[in-house]
Every structure is written in C-alpha cells, then in structure tokens.
Amino acid sequence: MRIPCPYCGSRDLSEFVYHGDAAPKRPDPAAENASELFYTYVYLRENPAGPLRELWYHASGCRSWLIVTRDTRTHDIAGAVLAMESAS
Amino acid sequence: MVERGPLVLRPASAIPELCGSVELSRAWVLACERHPQLATVIAYKGRRADVAARLKDRYALSLPDGPRRATRGASALIGLGPRSWLFQRETGPALEPELSEVLGDAAAVTNQSDGYVVFRLTGPRVRDVLAKGISIDLHDRVFVPGCSVGTTCAHIGVILWRLEDANDVSVFELAVFRSLARSLWHFIEESAAEFGLAVTPAC
Amino acid sequence: MTRLGSGGLIDRSQQLRFTFDGKSYAGHAGDTLASALVANDVKLVGRSFKYHRPRGILTAGAEEPNALVELGTGTRREPNTRATTVELFDGLVASSQNRWPTLALDLLSLNQLLSPFFVGGFYYKTFMWPASFWEKVYEPLIRRAAGLGRASGLPDPDAYEKATAFCDVLVIGSGPAGLMAARTAARAGARVILCEDDFRLGGRLLAERVEVEGRPGAEFARSVEDELAAMPEVRIFRRTQVFGTYDGGTYGALERVADHLLAPPPGVPRQRLWHIVARRCVNAMGAVERPIAFADNDRPGVMLAAAVRTYVNRFAALPARRAVVFTTTDDGWRTAQDLIAAGAEVSAVVDPRREVPDSIMAPLARSGARLLRAAKVTRAIGGSSGVKAVEVAQGGSLLRIEADGLAVSGGWNPQVGLTTHKGSRARWSPELSTFVPGSLPEGMRVAGAVSGDYGLSACLRAGHDAGSAAAQDCGFAAASPDVPRAEDEPIAVAPLWHVTGGRGKSFVDQQNDVTVKDVEIAWREGFRAVEHLKRYTTLGMATDQGKTSNVVGHAIMAELTGRPMEDVGTTVTRPPHLPVAIGAFAGRHRGRHFKPTRYVSGHDWALRHGATMVDAGQWLRPQWFSAPGETDWLTSVIREVKTTRLAVGVCDVSTLGKIDIKGKDAGVFLDRVYINRFSTLPVGKARYGIMLREDGFVMDDGTTARLGPMHYVMSTTTANAGKVMQHLEFYHQVVWPELDIAMVSVTEHWAQYAVAGPRSREVIQAIYGTAADVSNGSFPYLACREIMLGEIPTRLFRLSFSGEMAFEIAIPARYGESLLGELLREAVGRGGCAYGTEALGVMRVEKGHVAGNELNGQTVVRDLGLGRMASSEKDYVGRIMAGRPALVASDRPTLVGVQPVDSKQRLRAGAHVLALGAATTAENDVGYVTSVVYSPTVGSWIGLALVKGGTAQVGTRMRAYDPVRNGDIEVNLVSPIFVDPKGERLHG
C-alpha cells in the first residue's frame, strides 16, 4: 500500500504508524462528566465499513501526523492532509 | 592523584574504516564518507516567512517548501518537514551559533553535526544499489538533482538527496543517524557487491 | 533418446550434463529439466503425495502438479521444485520425491492398498482422537507416509534480497499479448517493466507452429525483444514471476537471479523479491490447459496436449513415438498435426464431440490416425514405466488402442489469480466454459488468453490495445496502431470434465491425489460449497494451488448438485500465485541483520576494555567489563558495583533518548505531558518526570533539564525513545497545535556518560579543570549547565540513578570515545572502573528505582510509590483516566522490596508472591517479583515486587513461588530502597 503524504508524496506503508479514527477529540478535562467523556475518547470507536478519516504518523518521513481518508473495505485512499493544518 | 597535561579530545569516525570490494577501475559503485556541519532549523509558529527572509538575506538560500535541497556555495538547505529543515555546510565557522544568531527568535536551531554520518554514492549502478533498500522512485527524470527525501533504507531511517551529476553520472548522498551508520554501510557493501564497490575520497 | 534431429529453441552446440536419481544424462542449453528428461525418454519422475502412485510430467509450465523434484544437494537442497520450470545447467543434480527406497520400487505405494482410508475427509475421520495422539503418533506417521519433499534442515548458504522498481506500465507475461502491450506502451514513451517467468520471452509463440507477419512465432518474439531491449525506458525481467497484486498498484515479483547456475557468483543473490509500483498494469499471464478425469489418467505418459506441442516444437523432444490424442477442443487436434510433423505416429484422435469442423480434421485425413468422434478415453493402460495402450469407448463398444503416450486437452483456464488478490471474484463464462477475470484491481487491464481471447491474432490486438490504453492513462499520446498480421486458429471447446466407466482411479487433483470419487464423497457428506470441498478433500491445496484441477473439481460438484457453474463459483486465491521461498521474503534481514543494529560511539572502546555487549532494543550496550582473570559475569558485576559505590564508576548512557524542546510554550507543553510541573523549573536545574498514556498508565520516565528560559532537554528510557517522540508529536500536532514549540531528537548528536560514586566529582573536576567549578556549592544535586571544554560544547548534569553522588556529561558524539578514555583514566587513578548495564541494574534495584520491568504498561504512579509526584493543580495527559476507581483501589499491587529470609537462597524475577501456608492457587496470588539482582551491598539476592497492599505489608514474611524453575522460598517484604534510604550520598 502507498500513502500520499501531503509533504513527502507517495510513500510505502512501512514508513507510517497507524493510530486510528481521527474523529474523537480530546475532551475538556474540566467538564463535569470528564471521566465519562475520556472513557469514550480513549476506548470507544465506530469501526465503519467504508471511508474513514484516520490518523497516521509519517514516522520514517517528515514526522507529520496525517489525516488519511481510507476506505476500510478496499484500502483505497481518497486523500491525506496534515493534521496540524486540518485542526487550525 | 595522577598528574597530566591539558585535556586533548580527539574526534573519531563512526565507522573505523570503509572498505570496497574491488579496485577503483573495476567498480560500478563508488562511495565515500563526508563530514558536513549540520543543524536543524524549526520555524516557530507563524514565523516561516521570517525564517525564509533571514536565510535569503544572509545566505541567498531559498527556503524549500517541500522535500527538496537548495544550495548556494558551500551551504545547503534540505526540507525535512512542513516547518523543519536541515542546514548543511561543508566548511566555515561553527554553524549552530551563527545560525542561531541569524534566525534569532524566528526558529529553533539545533546542532546535529555529530548526529548524522553522510555517505556519498555514485557510479553507473548506484540506483540499482539504492533500489535494494529504498522504495522511492529515483528515476533520472523523476528524482532530479535538488530532490531530497526522508525515508528508510533497509529499515534504517535516512535522508537522501541527489547532487548535480558528475561526469554524466548521478551522485546521491545519504545522511544516517550516527549509531546506524555501520548498519547502513553493511547494506551498501552487500548490495553493491555484485557490481563492485570502491571507496574513494574523491567520489 | 527421443531428441529430434533438428528444430527447437535449444543450443545443440552446448551440451549440459545433469543427474536424476544418480543417473547421468545430457541436455542442451535452452532445455528445462523436464524437457531434458523427455528428451532422454525418462517417463517416471516421482511418486504421488498420498498413494505413492507413479507419476510423470503432465505440463510444460509452472502449473505442474506432478513433476516435483528435489534440486541440489546438502545445504542447497530444495524440495518441490517444478521440473517444468527449472532451467537446465551443467552439473544440475535432481532427485525424485515421495519414494522409499527407490523411485521404481516404492514400498510406500502399499498406501494404495489402504486407499479406502485415504478418501475425502480422511484426515478428519481417521485421526480424530485421542487428541494426544496427534503430536506423537498421527502427525509423524502422516508426514512419513504422505508428504511432499524434504527440507535440507541446514542454514541456507545463499543470499536473498529485496528491491523496489517503479514504472508507468507493468506488463505481466511475454506471450503475444504481453509483447504487444509492452511494445505499444514503450513506443508511446511509457516506462515499461516486462516480467516473464520463463528464461525466454515469447510464451506460446515459442511452443506453437504459428507465423506472425509471415515469420515463425519465435522469430517474431525475438524481434520484439530486441526492440524492447534497445529502449532505455524498458526493463525486461526474465525468470521473474509476478506472484501477487497488492494495494495501490503494488505488485510482488520474484526474480530467480541465480537459480540457473550451480551456485550464485560472489556478491550475487540467489533470488530477489521485487516490489513493483506501477501506475498501470497489463496482465497477460495467459491460460493453462486443463486435463480430463478418466480412469488411471495419472499414468506416466499422459500429458496435456499443449505441453506435448511445447516439448516437440520448442525443445525438439518427443514425449511419445506413438500417441493418442484425447481432445474436446479444436486446438487439441493441432497436437496430432505437430506430432506427425515431427515424425511421430498418431494412432488415434479421440474427440467426444459429434461434430468437428472439416477444416480441423482434413490435415490428418491421410495420416493413418484413426479419427474418432463421439468417443471418449475411458482408461489409460500401463504401469510405472508409462502408457502402453488407451481404452476408448465409442458408441457401445470399447476399443483398445496401442500407444506409448496420451495427449489430453480439456480446454483452457485463464490464469485469473492476480485479478482476484484484492477480493474480486472470477466470473464464469458459459460461452468459453471457463472462469474469466471479474472486476479488475484498479489500474489493471487483462489482455489475451487470460481474458479468454485465445486466438493469436486476437491476442496481438488485445495486447496492443491494452498497452496503448495503459500508456494513454499515464499521459502518453497514442502511437499509430500497428498490429502484426496473424491467423486466429480455431479454438472451440465443448467441455468434458470426466469420463465414467473406466476401472481405476480418476484423478481430479494429481498433486493431492484427489479423485472424482472424493468429490462425490464430499458431495454426499454435505461439503458442497467449493471452499468446503477444498478443505474436506484438499482439492487445490499445496504448491500448485489447483491450477490444473480446481475448475474440473468444481464442475464435477456442479454436476452433482445440479447447479450452474455461475452459482458454484470457484475458491478465493491469495498471494503468492506461485510458491516463494521464505528466504526471499526475509531478504538480507537474517541473523545479526534481522533488524538494524545501533552502535554507541564507545562501542569499539568497550570491546577493547573487555566488554560483553547486550542487545537493548536495536542498541548494543556494554553489559559488563571482564577484568583480567574474571571468568564469570557475576564476579565482574559485583566488582563493578563495589568499585562504584566505594570509589567511582563510568557508564555509557548514550542510548537514553534525548529530545531538545524549545519555544515559548515549552514549559506549558511539558506541564501537560508530565504529571509534575516543569514550567516552574529554574534554568540550570533538572527534575525527574513521569509521563502517562491517556488511559492513565505510566508510559515513560526520565529527567528533563532546563538549559535556558525557552530550552529544555528531555531524557527518555532507551526502549521508549521513539515511542515518546511520537507521543509528543501527537500531542503537539494533533491535540494542541496552538502551542508554539519545536522538538527535535538529539540522541545521536550527544554521547553521554554517567560518572558515579564518592569520587565522581574529582573525576569530573579533573576533566573540566578550570573551565567549570563542579563543587557541591556551585553544582549541587540536580544542577545542569552547558560548559565549553576548550572548543567543544558539553552539557553537564548532576543526576543519579545509582544513589551515589553522580554526574552525567554529554559531548558531541565524535568525541565520545576519546572522552570515555579520559574519564576512565581519571577514574582508574582513583580506584574506579567502567561498569555496564548489569551493574547499572543492580544499583538501581538497590536504590529502589523503577525501570522497564516495573514500567510495564500495567502500572499507575501510585503502584510505583510515586503518587505524590502527580500535580493536583493542573491537567495532564492521563490524569482523568488514572482516577478510575480500579486504578486508585487500595488493594492494587504496589512496589515493595523482597529479600530471601535465607540470604544464600536465590530469588527469581517472575516468581509469584503468596502468603505463607497459602495453597498455590491463582486466587491466593498476591503479586509477583519484577526485578531481581544479586546485591553485593546487601550481601544477598534482592528484588522489587508488585504486591497487593504493598507498603502496608512491609515487615511481613511471604513466599516467592516460581514453579517454572522449581523455586519456592520464604522472603521478607521490605522497603524498596535497600541503600542509603535518606539519600545522603546523592547530595554528596
């Protein structure tokens, strides 16, 4: 599999580290139900069959965290963006 | 207490000695070790333009906005990531203090001169050797002089770039973490053995 | 000899000697082992897997199920090599498999008499119980009686390697379609890689008497090859099988670099595994002929019809002098023509079809062959030396026709494997009576016989069109069409899967000895889905993966169930399409080079000073230094510990991770990733820190020092350096991108050495001389400072892992070895020594410091007695989750020291802790011993343990139970700090 890093270009899968679904965001630790929110954030994932926005770390390349849109059924990759730019 | 003279520390190479497999005249791959000064430059938030301007001002170097290597004289600037670069200079005074002063509060400058060993590889079969470890398209028209990549070579992290051709033969340099230099050299030796490898300081 | 006097694509000027089962033969350059055996009239080449039936050569390609031989001897012996694809070389040594004691007299063929036990599902029925019999009785028995070849059992002497290649268009197969695809794409300007499994390009062009542009097929193939070879953007990979289709246009291929040589030349690998990254692919892998099942259809001398043509036309070797052809296809008739043209006799052509076009029969009208329509071969008569006659049923009568060979054609199976590796299914074509590719992997086209286009002209056109389209997809302009002229030979087929009525076994899968009857048994017993049929009968397993057998077996199942083939379908295939040696997947990464090794600057220095090195992740570190006369490790370690505690020791700690963290938010960032505060740390000070994972468990520990207002340097454990960097980048880039920081690993730039012991300050002061004052007042515990040592920048820290007064000095790595020498010289002058990781470990356990064994991913800070470090005034990663009830429960195992009651007894790490007198059950388990060392300071083995109620239990006596090593001793639970509990030495 090849992943199109926005900085480095098309790279072999072996250069990346997989993290999982990019949707969960670290909750507000000051929230009243913080422990509940954190439990969900740390452990619960949807695991959809189809396109999924995922976090990948380009460990052996530019060391950027990426958000890669991958179809979990076919491994087809629709695109990738830098997580840092996507957040701001 | 033992009396002795003033402390003298001697630099040592990361690899005791590079050895080729054949004489120069029979080699299809040539290699040597380089010792440039290196420093990473990481732009602080929102300061990329300042970094670019100050480097342009002082060194006439354009900040690459991708995995490329810009050169001017003995200095070069290699794109490592969206806001980080590796400054390389073969000669001159101590690099890190100078760069820190030039860039001021716009970027973090960190000395890496001892963090990497740089191998220069050339010869008619150099691409065949690199293809055994690197899964990057190094075709003559794709990976042109000035291109660079951070990638792995035989599972060893490297920064690879291509210099201008010498005598119509492609020239590549690989920077590898110092601790991994022996392992990378082992890869080069084994992978180049079928073509014939020579070590020459003038490569 | 059955070698023809002329013709063929062999070099008769080059004679090659080889042996088969110890007997010497000769062949020519251009032969395969199989063709050379055919040319030497060797019919019997092996015994079958289950019944040890005599077997010959069935095919002329990689699909061969029978002619598997052991190649080479000694360390280079390789089993299950297909004789049909082995390129002959001088000195080749091959031997037959599955026979004992000899091929001709095989005692295990008695298995045939036991065949009632070997029917479909026999593994499941026969070897059901008792379970304990599997390992001891059944498996060894099965392996001896039934099985493929033997591995050498010795280390492989050859090298393998991996490589990556990139192209616009990958063309798989160099038959007429592949050659045209490659030529057309290359002429358009595309970067082309052409892979051919064979050692010669041309595919069926080499095996058929056909013409292209008025020239023989092989000549045409050579001309295209010459054109391609001259083009700089074309790479031709011969002897290279593409075995897998992977994601993103990546293909796996195996190049047999030196298998056609006695041994690889120096420096040359035996095989090379290619990752080919292609923007487009033209799959022109062709089709393989399928057999027909009839009684004793596995006799040596029964061969597929197209293979017969290959041996006759390409190799000038006659598989039969007097042949019968049994064909249900038009092209099978050409086998008869080719045999006659080569001077052989054809006794009969047997075709089950009622109508056969005159144009096909006419050329044989005056040949003397009996042309039997509406007829079927019911049995091959003969023995282990080959076919003697053929039994044919026509109308109501049985004919016996004398023959020494039988050519069989049951139609063609496109090689759909590579089209299905990404999950799509092959589609049944009722018109062609075969499976053709279904939906294709992105970027792949099929051309020629692989898509069911069998005619030569059709193949040339399809190859041209696919090559042109692929090049256009990559942005190259279409070249002007140029499709060579050729005939489309007749290719009609009327499927016939098996013939009933003959006496004897009718084989569907010759490699696994699966018969028509086995398929019937599977059907009767309800294993009717093709995937169940496969597992129940082993149909389509082993090295050939059913290339000649699957479709026949599935068609028989379709007949039995009365369902159409569309519904029955075929089994899923996965890479590799053909067998690949494990060594090729490993490449150069074996032995010491399984993973890269990281060497410290002082590596050679350590070796010169008697170090024994130990793997620490990728690093090699000195474990201990043997002084002259020391022969066991413990003696050396005890000396190193005592010397350090009494005088001074020097230890290489360069492998610890070091991360420079700079920027105006560096302090804030550290406050968020560490449980304790760093934003308030004064410049010139260091602090011990702990970071958690977000789930609340401890991730790593280390000291972080503040070198400037906006500059910290963090240290991590050796093992977690990479993981911590990734963790920090995650929180910086994904969670808090608003923070303005810059992080970079400086592990490699700085070599770092610990100098510990009461005389450590003297050593450090001697190194710095007047450059720095390292007295207690100027440089107290936890101080840090950047100091120039002449021209060389250094970093000095006052840290201690041993509990002694200690310093760590960092220096640019090129000076590491030199500094080590100076440090040791100063230390030795004060009665000191160098110490390794073993002594380091002893001293940290004596001091009660946690390390990897305790930071095992299952502990929270309170478990380690470090709960008070956690700040209650700020948030940090893992804070919320660490507050979960189970993680703050008072009965969690927490850190204590353990010490044997009898100081002579040896404690073992991993031992379980139980109350005295408690039964040794899991319920009574109250904890376990994490780290154990021999402490010269205490004078016994001591350990750290995680025990329920930990601190409250200190003072009690318990039991350390170690059933694995028969350890069962009484221990005292004590404070984890065995040495200097008040920390007086530390502050020196």
Ligand SMILES: [Zn+2]
């Ligand atoms: Zn990248």
